[in-house]
Amino acid sequence: MDNSKKSSAQLESPLANNAIGQDSNLNQLLQENRLLKTTLDEILTSAQQNQATQEKFYALELYFLESQSYTSLLDRILIDLPQRLRLVQVELFLLDSDQEIQRQMNEIYQDLDYPNLHYIDNRTKLEAYYTDGIKLNLSQDSTVIRRLFNHSATRSLSVAQLPLIRGHQLIGSLHLGSQDFNRFHAGLAVNFLQHLASIISVCIENCINQEKYVHLSLVDILTRAKNRRYFFQALAREIARASRSMSPISCLFIDIDHFKQINDQKGHLTGDLALKAVVQSISPLLRRSDVLARFGGEEFTVLLPECRSSTALEIAERIRENIQQMEIADHIGHLFSLTASLGVSTWNPQAQHLQSAEAIQNYLINTADKAVYAAKQAGRNCIKHLISA
Ligand SMILES: Nc1nc2c(ncn2[C@@H]2O[C@H](COP(=O)(O)OP(=O)(O)OP(=O)(O)O)[C@@H](O)[C@H]2O)c(=O)[nH]1
Incomplete structure (x- = not known):
């Protein structure tokens, strides 16, 4: 009997061991599954966030591209952009070597007044804002932030400096200031901001040229009175x-x-x-x-x-x-x-x-x-x- 019992226990033992082994495998699988699901959820959330950000930027770019005039573009950059991107400060620096842009715009719009728009009369002065080469620059350094905002009292704790480039030449610089210290930091992916800078550069150049042609068609070239x-x-x-x-x-x-x-x-x-x-x-x-x-x-x-x-x-x-x-x-x-x-x-x-x-x-x-x-x-x-x- 004992033998038979023994032999039966001996027979059952591998089965029991098997069941225990299967249980632990299952648990491990379930755990791995949960981990995988969490990772997938994270990837999905991040992809959704990325898509939302991308769509927001596409909408923003389209909004700039639809500007019909110099003033509507400036309104969009200097007034709407801070609201849309939750920024405390946006300053635009434009190269205007012969003061041609200012003269033309003053003739078209007599009372142009944008405190955050600065005309720079030579390229060297504009390039001096880029101490580390002409490239997109993100910084949390208060000295850099004060320099980029013309040493004005600034509430910005981090800054994105976007070079505006056309035909391989720097035509301007756009400085975005955030009150969030972690908003613009060295590790941030910059492709969206880079793309935004390209779009804004094109829009600025187009608007200035378009205004110039319309203006020229309505002005007497000799006297600069209207025609x-x-x-x-x-x-x-x-x-x-x-x-x-x-x-x-x-x-x-x-x-x-x-x-x-x-x-x-x-x-x-x-x-x-x-x-x-x-x-x-x-x-x-x-x-x-x-x-x-x-x-x-x-x-x-x-x-x-x-x-x-x-x-x-x-x-x-x-x-x-x-x-x-x-x-x-x-x-x-x-x-x-x-x-x-x-x-x-x-x-x-x-x-x-x-x-x-x-x-x-x-x-x-x-x-x-x-x-x-x-x-x-x-x-x-x-x-x-x-x-x-
Ligand atoms: N320098 C210059 N002369 C111009 C221009 N456009 C028109 N004129 C000249 O203006 C002169 C006008 O002469 P008229 O129409 O005889 O008139 P006026 O000599 O002023 O005589 P009244 O009007 O009768 O006092 C002409 O000699 C035109 O050649 C311009 O863009 N530049």
């Missing part, structure tokens, strides 16, 4: 506004007297100088909403929105006096002066009904034109204001 095309666009806009607000609108025609003689006696280049000087003498007398345009040759127009006839006459008189008092140097330094004849027209919607915008435009232009002719007939260097066509 005839711009004048007519502005006139249509202001007529629509005046019709809605029932406010008067005035127009001045300014024609330089005996200009042919200046050209004949002193040469065309001196004539050109005189035209520029006329524009410079008129511009300071006008409001921001007024439009001074070169209508053609030696004839200029001024559009005066919300301006009644008595005010238009006062402005015309100041312009006449300013032109008369000017002293212009010819090519050998001899001073000469000139005079102009002015015609004034006013349309007051409250006093005069005209059928269409076109009728109002024709009335303003034809009346001012006739008034100039009347001023020439009256002996020049004077102003005429015709009340009706």
